[in-house]
Every structure is written in C-alpha cells, then in structure tokens.
Amino acid sequence: MRKRRETKKTGRRAGSARPERSPAQGEDYEAVFRDFLQEKGLKLTRERKVILEEVFRHDDHFDIDEFYLKIKQKGLKVSRASIYRTLPLLLECGLVDEVKTTERQAFYEHIHGRRHHDHLVCLSCGKVIEFYSPAIERLQEEICRRRRFKSLRHVLEIQGHCKDCASA
Amino acid sequence: MRKRRETKKTGRRAGSARPERSPAQGEDYEAVFRDFLQEKGLKLTRERKVILEEVFRHDDHFDIDEFYLKIKQKGLKVSRASIYRTLPLLLECGLVDEVKTTERQAFYEHIHGRRHHDHLVCLSCGKVIEFYSPAIERLQEEICRRRRFKSLRHVLEIQGHCKDCASA
DNA sequence: ATTGCTATTGAGACTTAATCTCAATTTCAT
DNA sequence: ATGAAATTGAGATTAAGTCTCAATAGCAAT
Structure with missing residues (x-):
C-alpha cells in the first residue's frame, strides 16, 4: 500500500512553474539515448521512450514520485520500478542530472544541451x-x-x- | 526487527581511521551544549551527555548506526530514538556538522573548534x-x-x- | 515475417533509515 | 523534597528505494 503525496506539495517545491517545453526542439536526445543503450546491449523499450520524453518535457526539477504521477495522469503506463531503473541510465549517459537535497529525496533535471x-x-x-x-x-x-x-x-x-x- | 550493518562496512568507509581523541582537551563543548539547552528550556539528560561525549570522542565522520553500536558496545545505554533526537540539537547549536552523501545516509562530524x-x-x-x-x-x-x-x-x-x- | 535468445517489465514483497507514539521516568526550578 | 514539563525507550509506522520472478517485448539472424 503506497501512501505517497501525503505530506508533500504543501506549498513547498512551488518554485517558478515554468511551462512545459514543446517536444519539437532538440529531438537528438533520443538518438543519444538509443546509442547509449545499444552500446551496452540494452533495448529501447516503449517504457524507456515514455520516460525519456517525459524527462525532456519538464524544464524544471522534479522528483521521482511527482514524475510517476505525471506519467500516470497522462494515461501512459510505466511502473515506478521502471522509472527507478531508467533514471540511473539517463544519468549514466549524461542526459539527466541528479540533485541530492538535504531532504531525503533526490531531484532530477535533464541537462542535455544545458x-x-x-x-x-x-x-x-x-x-x-x-x-x-x-x-x-x-x-x-x-x-x-x-x-x-x-x-x-x-x-x-x-x-x-x-x-x-x-x-x- | 532491525537488520542493519548488513551490507555496510564491507571495506567501505574505511577512511583514515584516526585514533580517538582524548576527552580531556576542550571540555567547553559541554558548556556550549548546556547553555544552548537551557536557553531553549530543554534538559541536559544523562543520554544527551553520553551522546555529546561520544560525538567528541570521534574525530572522524560517522553515521548514526555506527554511532549507536559504538555506544552500545561500551555498555552505555542510549536508544536509537534519542540519538536521532539529539543530533539535530547538536547541529542546531553548531557543535556538529551534517554531511549528506549521495548514498542515502547522512554522516556527521563534530565541528566545535574546527x-x-x-x-x-x-x-x-x-x-x-x-x-x-x-x-x-x-x-x-x-x-x-x-x-x-x-x-x-x-x-x-x-x-x-x-x-x-x-x-x- | 518468424524464431529464439535475452533484456525488460510490473505488481507487490521487502529493506532500511528515519520518525512517531505513549506510558514510564527523569530533570530541575522552586 | 516536590511537581510540572521534558525526555526516554521499545516497538510500531512511514516512505524512499530495491528486489523478485513470471510474463512480455526487442531485436538480430534467419
């Protein structure tokens, strides 16, 4: 029984809620990821594509839980486990940056081209x-x-x- | 059922195991803590004294679990809860520094006079x-x-x- | 397209650091 | 010594993150 999003979002992490970036500009991140996966003998699955797209749609910092919910809201289906498995890959190939805050959670943000x-x-x-x-x-x-x-x-x-x- | 110290200490956190500092030099940290507590209407309990002493006996970084075990080994009795409650106080009065590593745990080190x-x-x-x-x-x-x-x-x-x- | 090997997925169990609960105990100003 | 208020400890609870494993999907070779 997951009980998340309980104490969260109570005014915190409001930040400057920038609008989402249009997915049109800079498609090359998919190529970067594809190449990276291929080199490691890994597969570019539907789930990984969804995660990648979603990461680059956010222009702000996000945490995994928030991220999972956003994907779910869109009707796309990716499990938490897959997100937890995919983000380290994106980190490894340099597409995403991890920010450990002092609070317990980590935050992520895409860095490709930034x-x-x-x-x-x-x-x-x-x-x-x-x-x-x-x-x-x-x-x-x-x-x-x-x-x-x-x-x-x-x-x-x-x-x-x-x-x-x-x-x- | 606590199952700690399982995957830990497998060669990691070896560091430069400096010898423990003699408790003689610089007793003033107790005065600092005492004053701080008094100002907040808090009490200097036996447990808090034990924790304070132990913190200043370590000259290295330590994590809470390691710390708890060390106290236990000495036959002193302080619960984990008390340690978790006391360290933030030591942080607040500037006697201890918290280092969040990328791993999930936090490490602590005393900073009084450092x-x-x-x-x-x-x-x-x-x-x-x-x-x-x-x-x-x-x-x-x-x-x-x-x-x-x-x-x-x-x-x-x-x-x-x-x-x-x-x-x- | 089909095949077959391998990587991947998802649901939910599990782990673990940290926090909370509350009755019993201790501190300390008076 | 006394009593109000803070504190403690054992164990339950929370929650982020990881693991398991049977079912599924990618993809290279045919």
Missing part, C-alpha cells in the same frame, strides 16, 4: 535557483588536481532563504 | 577527504549577495576516485 550548474535552495518556499560560476568550477578542478583525486561529479548546494522569503 | 570544510568523497573506498577553499567560500558569498539570497549553510561535495582507487 550547462552544468549548481543550486541555491530556499528552505522556506522550496524554490530552486540555478547558478553557474566558472571560477568555482576552476577552483574545484585545482583542488582535485592537487590531491590527485579523479573527480566525476560534484554537488554544490547553498541553502538559505530567497529574497522573497527573507523579507517576509 | 573550521568549516567541504568534502571529496571516494566512490570506491568511501574515504572522505576534507578540504577548505577560502576562495570558493568567497565566491559563494558573492553569488548569494548578488541574488539577495540569505545563505544559511552549504554542501559542496566532489565525488570521484581517490588517488589510491584511481590507480587500481
């Missing part, structure tokens, strides 16, 4: 603000080089209150 | 390497200022392979 970026997370309203600092990136590389640490990815998240919530 | 720092986490052996970059700190402040974001804390974690694991 720059890597980090996040400011408002602890009051849940808004996620993106930023990118080439200087910070460079410093991180420097730190890794000095310690002969082979960096694969990083998470930089600054938590606090956004200007709207700070004044209130 | 500088804030960030982490390199080795995905193979689990080792946690600390670093501190004033330049990065400054850049972060700059980013927040520009967006009128009131920063409370941040997490910067670079994941990859440490020099030992990268060569293997």
Whole structure:
C-alpha cells in the first residue's frame, strides 16, 4: 500500500512553474539515448521512450514520485520500478542530472544541451535557483588536481532563504 | 526487527581511521551544549551527555548506526530514538556538522573548534577527504549577495576516485 | 515475417533509515 | 523534597528505494 503525496506539495517545491517545453526542439536526445543503450546491449523499450520524453518535457526539477504521477495522469503506463531503473541510465549517459537535497529525496533535471550548474535552495518556499560560476568550477578542478583525486561529479548546494522569503 | 550493518562496512568507509581523541582537551563543548539547552528550556539528560561525549570522542565522520553500536558496545545505554533526537540539537547549536552523501545516509562530524570544510568523497573506498577553499567560500558569498539570497549553510561535495582507487 | 535468445517489465514483497507514539521516568526550578 | 514539563525507550509506522520472478517485448539472424 503506497501512501505517497501525503505530506508533500504543501506549498513547498512551488518554485517558478515554468511551462512545459514543446517536444519539437532538440529531438537528438533520443538518438543519444538509443546509442547509449545499444552500446551496452540494452533495448529501447516503449517504457524507456515514455520516460525519456517525459524527462525532456519538464524544464524544471522534479522528483521521482511527482514524475510517476505525471506519467500516470497522462494515461501512459510505466511502473515506478521502471522509472527507478531508467533514471540511473539517463544519468549514466549524461542526459539527466541528479540533485541530492538535504531532504531525503533526490531531484532530477535533464541537462542535455544545458550547462552544468549548481543550486541555491530556499528552505522556506522550496524554490530552486540555478547558478553557474566558472571560477568555482576552476577552483574545484585545482583542488582535485592537487590531491590527485579523479573527480566525476560534484554537488554544490547553498541553502538559505530567497529574497522573497527573507523579507517576509 | 532491525537488520542493519548488513551490507555496510564491507571495506567501505574505511577512511583514515584516526585514533580517538582524548576527552580531556576542550571540555567547553559541554558548556556550549548546556547553555544552548537551557536557553531553549530543554534538559541536559544523562543520554544527551553520553551522546555529546561520544560525538567528541570521534574525530572522524560517522553515521548514526555506527554511532549507536559504538555506544552500545561500551555498555552505555542510549536508544536509537534519542540519538536521532539529539543530533539535530547538536547541529542546531553548531557543535556538529551534517554531511549528506549521495548514498542515502547522512554522516556527521563534530565541528566545535574546527573550521568549516567541504568534502571529496571516494566512490570506491568511501574515504572522505576534507578540504577548505577560502576562495570558493568567497565566491559563494558573492553569488548569494548578488541574488539577495540569505545563505544559511552549504554542501559542496566532489565525488570521484581517490588517488589510491584511481590507480587500481 | 518468424524464431529464439535475452533484456525488460510490473505488481507487490521487502529493506532500511528515519520518525512517531505513549506510558514510564527523569530533570530541575522552586 | 516536590511537581510540572521534558525526555526516554521499545516497538510500531512511514516512505524512499530495491528486489523478485513470471510474463512480455526487442531485436538480430534467419
């Protein structure tokens, strides 16, 4: 008996609800995924296609549960298990980025054709603000080089209150 | 029926097992905690003392489960619930730092009298390497200022392979 | 198109970190 | 010493994520 979406969405994670992106622009992500799968001897199934499409329809951060519900609402059928199995693949082939927040859940966002970026997370309203600092990136590389640490990815998240919530 | 410590400790989180710190130096953390509790109308119980002492005996990162077992081994009796309840207090009064890793668990470390720092986490052996970059700190402040974001804390974690694991 | 091997799926059981419950106990200001 | 209020612990509960396995679907070769 799943009991999700209970305490969730109570005003949090409202964010700047951007409109969904039209699926027309940039179809190439499917090719990227297809190639990746083929190389690993995996199959491009109906479910994986649905998930891929849906990921690229979101232009915002999303969590898996929200994502599952959205797919369900559209009448498409993909199980939670498949989503949990497919997202790591999308991560692995670089189409999706994973953001671990301090809360228990992880959030995802597609990154194909987007720059890597980090996040400011408002602890009051849940808004996620993106930023990118080439200087910070460079410093991180420097730190890794000095310690002969082979960096694969990083998470930089600054938590606090956004200007709207700070004044209130 | 708790079934913990099952898949854990299989070589991971080995880290640089520093010797435990003698409890003699820097007793003041107890005063800090006591004052904090008093201010909030909370009580300094036996359990909280045990937890505090144990936290400051560790000079390394630790997770709650490991921590619970260590206390138990010493014959001291503190329930898991109390640990889960006390650590947030230690966090709140600034005696302890929480490090969310990409794995599901959180790790903790005491920070009283220590500088804030960030982490390199080795995905193979689990080792946690600390670093501190004033330049990065400054850049972060700059980013927040520009967006009128009131920063409370941040997490910067670079994941990859440490020099030992990268060569293997 | 058919075949056959293999990857994949979905429903639901399972795992596990973390939280909650509540009666019994402890702290501490008075 | 006393009593109001906070705290504790054992165990139930929650919820994210993983696993199982029989049924199904992709796809390369024919």
